[in-house]
Amino acid sequence: MQIVKLGTETLREKSRPIQEVTEEIKALAAEMLSTMYREEGVGLAAPQIGKNIRMFVVDDGSGPRVFINPQITGMSRELVEMEEGCLSIPGVYEKVVRPAEVRIQSQNENGRREITEATGFLARIIQHEYDHLEGVLFIDKIGETKKERIEKKFQKKKEKESSRNKKNSPA
Numbered sequence: 001m002q003i004v005k006l007g008t009e010t011l012r013e014k015s016r017p018i019q020e021v022t023e024e025i026k027a028l029a030a031e032m033l034s035t036m037y038r039e040e041g042v043g044l045a046a047p048q049i050g051k052n053i054r055m056f057v058v059d060d061g062s063g064p065r066v067f068i069n070p071q072i073t074g075m076s077r078e079l080v081e082m083e084e085g086c087l088s089i090p091g092v093y094e095k096v097v098r099p100a101e102v103r104i105q106s107q108n109e110n111g112r113r114e115i116t117e118a119t120g121f122l123a124r125i126i127q128h129e130y131d132h133l134e135g136v137l138f139i140d141k142i143g144e145t146k147k148e149r150i151e152k153k154f155q156k157k158k159e160k161e162s163s164r165n166k167k168n169s170p171a
C-alpha cells in the first residue's frame with residue numbers, strides 16, 4: 001500500500017460515506033494500520049492511499065483505532081498549538097492551532113457505533129485525519145506564504161520524478 005504525496009488529487013477531494021462496513025472495509029482498515037506503522041505515523045486517512053472514502057486509522061500510543069463515517073459533534077472552545085506533520089507531506093512540520101478537545105461519532109471496523117471524547121494528542125490526530133476526509137491539509141492552516149512555498153517544493157519534486165520516470169521508459 002502506497003501513500004500518495006502532496007499534489008495528488010485525492011488529497012484535495014471530499015470523501016464519500018461508506019455505505020456498509022463489509023469484510024473488505026475491515027481488511028482495508030487493517031492494511032492502512034500496517035502501512036501507518038511501517039511509515040511510523042500516528043494516523044492515516046483513506047484519501048492518503050488514493051481512496052476518497054470516509055475512513056481513517058489512528059494510534060496515539062494507546063492502541064490502534066478505526067474511525068468510519070466520523071462526525072465531529074463537539075469541540076472545546078479552548079485552543080492549543082501543537083506541531084503537526086503528515087505522511088503525505090514528508091519532512092514538513094509546522095505549528096497548528098486547533099481545539100483542545102473533540103467529541104466524535106463514528107463506526108468501528110465491525111460497524112459498531114461509537115462516541116469518542118478525545119483530549120490531548122488523540123484529539124489532535126483525530127482533527128488532522130478528519131480534515132483529510134474534507135480535502136483539507138494542515139498546511140492550509142499555517143498561512144498562505146508558507147503553504148505556497150511547501151506546495152511549490154512538492155510540485156518541483158513531482159516534476160523531477162516524472163521526468164526521471166520518462167527517461168526509464170522504453171521508447
Ligand code: ZN
Pocket residue numbers: 085086087088128132
Ligand atoms: Zn495527514
